[in-house]
Amino acid sequence: MMDLEGRHVFFISDRDRFFYLFGDALIAKLGLPAERIVPVVFKSGMKPIRSPRLNDVAYVNYEDVGIESLSEAKSLTFMSLNEWNSPIAKRLIDARDEFLEKIYVFITDDEVDRWKINHAANGQLLEDSSLHISSDCISVLKRVRYFIAPRPYFHDKIRDVSNRRDIEFVDASIVFDVLPHEYSEMMRRVFCENFEYGVGNHRVLVGTKGYSWKDLFKFLKNPVFQKYAPNTDFFCFISPSRRLLVEVFGLYRKIVGRDFFNITYLAPMSPQMYNSMLASCTHLILQDRGGASTARLFAKWGRGRIAVRRNSPNHTFLEKCYGVNLYLFDHEKDIDVDFFNGSGFDPLVSAKNVCAEEQRSLSVLASLYS
16 A cells, blocks of 8 residues: 555546646646655546556555545645545545545536536535536535635635535646646747737637537628638637538628638647647637636737637636736627737736736645645
8 A cells, every 4th residue: 555644645537637737737837746746546437538647656546545544645636526536535524524634626617617507506506417416526515625726716606606604725726738838838939939919810719619600600790800801710619510501601701702711620639739729829719618728828828819708707717817818898799800900919918917827826836735
């Protein structure tokens, strides 16, 4: 049995995608020795995902770790809280109250959104397998004390759904990129060090993942987008079955003598290819929710302007937590020429703010993972 005394344990599922990047950031940016990190892998009950593993870090199976050994660990971090990992957290808390002083839950917008939907519908959290909320999940949420998340954005939400006033925050936002630190920095130097915003054609990423063809139409029918069509390349994740509709719209414009939209349809790709595509863009139109990590990286690299709907979750999150200078719109038809010409906009200001928030968050995490 592995000696866990003084080590930081991270409970991750066999489908985890985030710990590799979080652990890499702790090692590369925080200077946490790799041997102090112990990922404990548990089975999700679904098909495992082949995720890269950190060098010099010993991964262990959950079945091989006992409560006595875990009690010696300095901290126990759960990546998210859901129906798969909450039985583990509940088992520890039920076994010994002292575990409440060591358990930390890394929070993202995904689970909080599911909790809010459930709470709004029922007035309290109830079991719902479709939202990955189990009785164990509810039990742990009512008892666990420490959450790792940016306090300004998440505090009130978690307090409301848990109906508690005694929760505490490790007030840190995301400190990792889409790629490990070494490769992310390499790509930043290649694409961004000599980048001059406002020079050359526009390259607009519409949404960071699957996007509705109906919503894409709303942008394409905007007169400003039509005006800039000859000098703009659009990138969008549109399902193959819906691309024909977009092409028909473009053909119609060509028949009536209008400029044709140059649209590149994106398919799922490796993180390396995704980063390269993102770094080549000059504008990002962000969906209302989700994709904030991608938008954060886009702003951190000083690539260009980000447009997002006013008062959407992403507007609140990026502005409140990172200080990103956003282009705000209420309706797609309202986007005007300022989005493209960048009047009064300097992407390096947002980049500086994001980097400052990252450093602040790292200093906070240093007090936990020391």
